[in-house]
Amino acid sequence: MTGKDAEKTAAPFIRPDASLDELREAAGHCTGCDLYKNATQTVFGEGPDDAPVMLVGEQPGDAEDRAGQPFVGPAGRLLDKALAEAGIDRSRVYVTNAVKHFKWSVVRGHKRLHQTPKIIEVRACAPWLRAEIERVRPRVVILLGATAAKSVLGPGFRVTLHRGEPVRSDLAERVVATVHPSSLLRMPDPDARARAFDEFVDDLRKAAGESPPPARGPA
Structure with missing residues (x-):
């Protein structure tokens, strides 16, 4: 990692007094890391500002x-189904990503295959996520998958060890990590996929529950 790379961040694009709509507009011009170069456009979060x-x-x-x-592809449709089964009103949910530009490696057929963002890219984009959370002020933040969890809870956090457990955080009343719905889509066995979906629904239902259980400290 070079000194130049280490300094890259989205922070200069964020005005402290910017509204959520103004943040969305500013994010469209973000060059805080190099992912914008191969992406079609910035994909900012969507949903009610409260x-x-x-x-x-x-x-x-x-x-x-x-x-x-965000979340309009196959994983997003599965997420919508899971939210409905968990009794969570999708229209009252704000959805976003830890990284706002699509990172891809190769093309297979007509589809570009995603590539996991590097830590430096996740860190560069972190100011956008922090700003979204500060503007929306959600009661519950649900982190989907390892990259999202580590972006918020630190590189030592393991979804496999602490899935579904509330984590103490200054970001929200309750912060919980679970799997990303795309991981379910990759399961070849239908029975295993069905069980995993039920577990995912259960995670969502518990995370969005009204009474926050005791939270553990971050890993």
Whole structure:
């Protein structure tokens, strides 16, 4: 990692007094890391600016990059189904990603395959997520997948060890990490996929519950 790379961040694009709409506009011009160079556009978060629940994924996928909206691809449709089964009103949820530009490696057919963002890219984009949380002030933040969890809770956090456990944080009344819905789509066995979906729904239901259980400290 060079000194130049270490200094890259989205922070200069964020005005402290900017509204959520103004942040969204500013993010469209972000060059805080190099991911913007191969992405179609910035994909900022969407949802009510007073949403009680915020869902944070890893990054936009191929469909999201083309549409300019988060969670509109296959994983997003599965998430919508899970939210409905968990009794969570999708229209009252703010959805976003830890990284706002689509990082991809190769093209397979007509689809570009995503590549996991580097730590430096996640850190560069972190000011956008922090700003979204500060503007929306959700009661619950649900982190979907390892990249989202580590971006908020630190590189030592392991979803496999602490899935579904509330974590003490200054970001919200309750912060909980679970799997990303895309991980369910990659399961080849239908029975295993069905069980994993039920577990995911259960995680969402518990995370969005009205009474926050005792929270543990971050890993």
